[in-house]
Amino acid sequence: MKPKIDDVAKLAGVSPTTVSRVLNNRGYISDRTKEKVQKAMSELNYFPNDVARSLFNKRSNLLGVILPTTANPFFGELTFHLENISAAKGYKMLVCNSLNRIDKEEKYLEMLLRNQVDGIIVGTHNRGILDYHKQNLAVVAIDRYLSETIPVVSSDNYEGGKIATDLLVSQGCKNIVLIDGIGDLETPARLRRKAYEEIMEELGLRPIVYEIPEVFDRESQAKVIAKLFKEYPDVDGVFATNDIFAASFITMAKKMGRDVPGQIKVIGYDGTESVQSFLPELTTIQQPISTIAEIAIELLLKEIEGEFQDIPLETRLPVKLLKGTTA
Template sequence: MVVKLTDVAKKAGVSPTTVSRVINNYGSLSQKTIDKVNLAMKELNYQPNSLARSLQGKNTQLIGLIFPTVANPFFGELVERIEGKLFDLGYRVILCDSANNKEKERHYINMLAANKVDGIIAGAHNLGITEYEDIELPIVSFDRYLADNIPIIGSDNFQGGYLATETLFVKGARKIAILTGSQESNSPTNFRLNGYLSFLEKHELEPKIFQIQTTARSTTLKNLEIKHILETEEIDSLFCTDDLTAILAYNQCQQLKINVPEQIKIIGYDGTKFIQNYFPQLSTIAQPMADYADILVDLLLKRIQNPEKKLEKNYLLPVKLIQGQTI
């Protein structure tokens, strides 16, 4: 049986109007009345209707999060940080896993709009989703261009790629290969690739670019591609544009009896707490996860409170080297 607002009013011994005022934090009520209504809602497990609140011009206190997959430690950790900050501020989240699927992402955008969420934090990897240009909701983007009016919060991927390559060079590497993903012009991995190429050009070294365009479900295929590279290419180091690929490369080296870092040096990218805890030997370029969450939430709330407020277009945060035992 669905509990109604009138049921709460009856149990608390107040009018339905009073219950509504407590829910919407409207008007002057005694703390005793507020406590009675809250207790009645708790005992009856009554959930206020967020959509009804939005139709009354109230905020739903719901935020939509659109990310590729929380199965990836990087996005899992970032979403956890964002959700925790929003919860502390009185918001709840609707998490949408886009799974690198454009149609799925479009469906979620429309669903979030229909549910009248207060705003959206979008960090999906699909490009060319035009719905972001038309939707009338406060939106901030993580690491991706979505539309001219949507601020982008990310790190300096070009500098990160440059730093990773420079680090391998300083450690003595000269035949530096890169294992990368998407080479779309606006993708983070492409900016990392450009940083890699910039350093090699400066030092007159030959680039060795290997694109492994596989999904998280294709680990076997990814391993085979990495194994083939290690067996056939003349390289002394690998810059992997994400930590999971770097760990696969390390494991393949172990199986092929290739000593790391003596024969091949490996550096990854992301530097999540998960990787630092469970694979601390990996050298990596760490992204500022806590700062990401702080700024994404702060900017979104500014947009919610003042939709016309002018915000900076790009927020580019610095990255840092975490030196392990693989370089």
């Protein structure tokens, strides 16, 4: 069996209270006692049981993160940063892949509450459904508005959409199409689309939007893009609101014998490490993923500590144009 605090106490010839004290570096303990206890601990290979500690302290040092799927490079990278930053601050991370499904999200939320997480980072889209605040739990959202009181961290989506659209326009594209996912209309990521639509209208051009219903399914992407080519054969510029859609479009364009960027310019969004490795020629808007993670954790820890005063409700981080050769 695993040794417990009583075993250590017995071996060291002290009380469990004293062992707990050296464990927590709390109160006065003579050096001699401390040494005895530490010797006993290492002899028994003792590690304190954090479950018991959490129960008493009402603090689990556990964070939950709910996102669509770590299989998507953006979220895979985000998870890496969130976890790494949390670990450095003494928190552990329970990861939940909801695939944007509300039923899963609700189950995960309940699971996290039962497990007494100290806070949750949410990167999925279901506004309102999850009554986070009622539980008065620390929550930070990434790129999603969850309620009036939950802080949101995101890249500057409007600016990103503007840079992308402006770039296509400045390169002489006349028939610029947006490829977007289906989602909540009130998500900050929709600002990418909003910027596109507003700029197009300002220029007297008609905004054309194609929506991909099953965001993570290549078939679904291909189907919509095929439709796009059929209905708008004269497309000469594409802004995809994520790099996977951009890549799908380029693949399809090649199949159709269209030259990118010769006949069609393409620009994506996200700029993950993965896309930089696999498709470095893609021109894209890069999100500052590690900064997003840093700030999200920072705000969450503030909430956990009860420092609500200096928590901005919205943080928009600057994006960067990664100039490849596709636009």
